[in-house]
Amino acid sequence: MNKKQQQTEQTKKKIADAARSMFAQKGYKATSIEDIVKATGCSAGNIYYHFKSKEGLFLYLIEDWNREWDQTWLVKEKQYATTIDKLYGMAEYLALDQLSHPLTKAANEFFNNSEKAPDVEERIHVIVQGYIDFNRQLLQQGIDNQELEAANVSGLAIILDSLLFGLNQHSRRMEREETLAAYRLAMDVFLHGIAKSTR
Amino acid sequence: MNKKQQQTEQTKKKIADAARSMFAQKGYKATSIEDIVKATGCSAGNIYYHFKSKEGLFLYLIEDWNREWDQTWLVKEKQYATTIDKLYGMAEYLALDQLSHPLTKAANEFFNNSEKAPDVEERIHVIVQGYIDFNRQLLQQGIDNQELEAANVSGLAIILDSLLFGLNQHSRRMEREETLAAYRLAMDVFLHGIAKSTR
DNA sequence: CACAATACTGAACATTCATTCAGTATTATA
DNA sequence: TATAATACTGAATGAATGTTCAGTATTGTG
Missing domain, CATH: 1.10.357.10 (Tetracycline Repressor, domain 2)
Incomplete structure (x- = not known):
């Protein structure tokens, strides 16, 4: 596996894990992209690079x-x-x-x-x-x-x-x-x- | 009963009816005050005059x-x-x-x-x-x-x-x-x- | 090395929305 | 009729937030 592919998989997992945790804690609407940005340390744009939307x-x-x-x-x-x-x-x-x-x-x-x-x-x-x-x-x-x-x-x-x-x-x-x-x-x-x- | 009291009662009912219908249809969060304004024909301010908050x-x-x-x-x-x-x-x-x-x-x-x-x-x-x-x-x-x-x-x-x-x-x-x-x-x-x- | 593809940044944008408030209209009261 | 109380208007406010995009950094490829 590529370093790129590896990176993508890792980032996607990082976002998914943080998002899951935030959604579970605060609910869907109350969890903002900003919350996930803070929890992952990666940018809003990156989240949208890996996922189509919230x-x-x-x-x-x-x-x-x-x-x-x-x-x-x-x-x-x-x-x-x-x-x-x-x-x-x-x-x-x-x-x-x-x-x-x-x-x-x-x-x-x-x-x-x-x-x-x-x-x-x-x-x-x-x-x-x-x-x-x-x-x-x-x-x-x-x-x-x-x-x-x-x-x-x-x-x-x-x-x-x-x-x-x-x-x-x-x-x-x-x-x-x-x-x-x-x-x-x-x-x-x-x-x-x-x-x-x-x- | 006063004409004022009557008016208040009527307006309150009109707002309540429209709000009930909207909430039932769309859910709580998805129903905006603006929706209720449109449905009742009365102003946002009026809703807040009769009800403390959403x-x-x-x-x-x-x-x-x-x-x-x-x-x-x-x-x-x-x-x-x-x-x-x-x-x-x-x-x-x-x-x-x-x-x-x-x-x-x-x-x-x-x-x-x-x-x-x-x-x-x-x-x-x-x-x-x-x-x-x-x-x-x-x-x-x-x-x-x-x-x-x-x-x-x-x-x-x-x-x-x-x-x-x-x-x-x-x-x-x-x-x-x-x-x-x-x-x-x-x-x-x-x-x-x-x-x-x-x- | 050069160029393309991919991964990522983050500020800016656009929209939504609850709430407020200065001001107006209507009705009660004296 | 004058004035106080009530009913109402609707634009403005301010905060929150999903999404985009021009640009940068990193990695793959020939």
Whole structure:
């Protein structure tokens, strides 16, 4: 690898790391390019040399995070025998992961602001759709092997995403054990419901 | 009542209505005073004559909305015989409501954003806790009258809020019928789960 | 070495936006 | 009617900030 390429990679990482940390601390809007300039020691222009925009930088961080999740899950998935175990495993992972990734706070703020350029909306849509597809595949698997009721899989995938997304909001005000318990309970409910007389 | 008092009341309502609509549509930060000026036809100065600040205006709307929700629900609740019916009724109401629930999104954004004065933080926290308490009471009722499994009510109240909050995120990209179906399905799952073999 | 490509600088630009305030219009009061 | 109180205007302010760009430094290449 070139010294140039090496330099670029290093700088990009430096900016990404600082930005991630700032976004996590202060949120998306409250983090200015100036903040990242101060944190990295490199110029504003340099940030724009490596990333198209503030939005682009943030999306890069989210997508990077997702890539990491995919990789981790690919390994983690193998240790679970059933789909139900996988669901609990996923819930546990998300509960613990989110504790170390307060970036979700900024992500939520970012996703909730509506005035985005069409290409940004598109990237967000792809990201969200990725979560849904992931859920759908997992649920379909559970239906195929008779663990789950055959049902509206697409709808359930959205329900599951909603549940996890919403829970993430609340978990930010929870301790580790409380968060874990909440995620477990969420999966209990998702799987068995709360009504007294079952079908 | 005075013509002055009448005028004040009318203007305040006009500003509040426009602001509520804008905040619900665009979110808190993305809505500017200028937007409200355009929507109402009155001046920026006038908005500041009637409301202390943008923050103050927003908090006024949230608290106003809570009062209204309490009132509406008090009436609406009576038409449902069982707790389960109430849950479906609430889900339907939230699915169809075009204004109040989107405001929760703005409220969430508002709460998550950069540092607020302690009194503002406190006011928002009370509001969020109010939603949880509402859920808890509803669920406790269902447990008391044998409709729901006796369980960790506080935890379930958070699960329910998570589910509804997360679903609201998705419903932004849905049509009316799709939204209704999603909320109904969410309640189905919340009540009965998706696992094949029930307890 | 010469020239091109890449990496980077940082001041300047352009825009957004909450808030203020001096001043005007309208209404109440005595 | 005179004056005080209230309702309102809208331009100005000032601060924050994403983005650009002309220019410089460093590295690759032939």
